[in-house]
Amino acid sequence: MNGTSINELSQAILHQDATTGQFVNVTDPGYPDPIHNIVCGSVPGLSPFVVAVFTNIPGGGSAQTDCMSEWNAGSAIVFDRTGLPRNRVVCRDGDACDADGAADGKCQFRIDICPNAADARLPGCAPSDIARYTLAAPNPHARNLTNRTNAAAILTALANLQSTSPVSNEVIYNPPLTASTCASGVSIIVPRGAVKPGGKTIKLRAATSGGTVDTDILNLVCLP
Numbered sequence: 001m002n003g004t005s006i007n008e009l010s011q012a013i014l015h016q017d018a019t020t021g022q023f024v025n026v027t028d029p030g031y032p033d034p035i036h037n038i039v040c041g042s043v044p045g046l047s048p049f050v051v052a053v054f055t056n057i058p059g060g061g062s063a064q065t066d067c068m069s070e071w072n073a074g075s076a077i078v079f080d081r082t083g084l085p086r087n088r089v090v091c092r093d094g095d096a097c098d099a100d101g102a103a104d105g106k107c108q109f110r111i112d113i114c115p116n117a118a119d120a121r122l123p124g125c126a127p128s129d130i131a132r133y134t135l136a137a138p139n140p141h142a143r144n145l146t147n148r149t150n151a152a153a154i155l156t157a158l159a160n161l162q163s164t165s166p167v168s169n170e171v172i173y174n175p176p177l178t179a180s181t182c183a184s185g186v187s188i189i190v191p192r193g194a195v196k197p198g199g200k201t202i203k204l205r206a207a208t209s210g211g212t213v214d215t216d217i218l219n220l221v222c223l224p
Contacts, residue, residue: 015043018045057086058084065212069114071112093222106191107220112184113157113186130173134169140155153188161173203217
């Protein structure tokens, strides 16, 4: 794909649901099996299926806690030498990865924030719950309008996971989140220069009810 291998544990079997038309992960427990190089899925019928790649981005930090919260940034990801997705996503203004579709001096990234990710690529990590998210960057009270807008989009999406409201730069869950439902379609704007790329960094801390913390960083770059 980009000169690197893809981690075998990133593979999954997706099967098209005959009612909704959506592709659903039907990978059997215990698979992918990197020892025997097998990925298996069980389905009730012969609707279309695909072998897909799990592209969630752990975001950095200890492999023991990195599944607590992960990013999904669409098809613009690249993989590192270990076959895991990098936490730096690059898009060219106006390309397919730019959600507004226009070369207009900015890129619009659509990201998901996924709590309690069961991630076979991180076998030492067992998600439990999320009691609190703290947005360290961007600052929701920044002077820069784009930073404030991006922060509001992130905090609102996280609050909607439990119909609660952000308090400053935090979202607190009571009871703690135990589901793996993602805060989906969060719109992040990254302006660029006339000849130079632009960049924005998202830094998000997830904390469990037991006090364990996972700090994740996502770097978004917009090319002219």
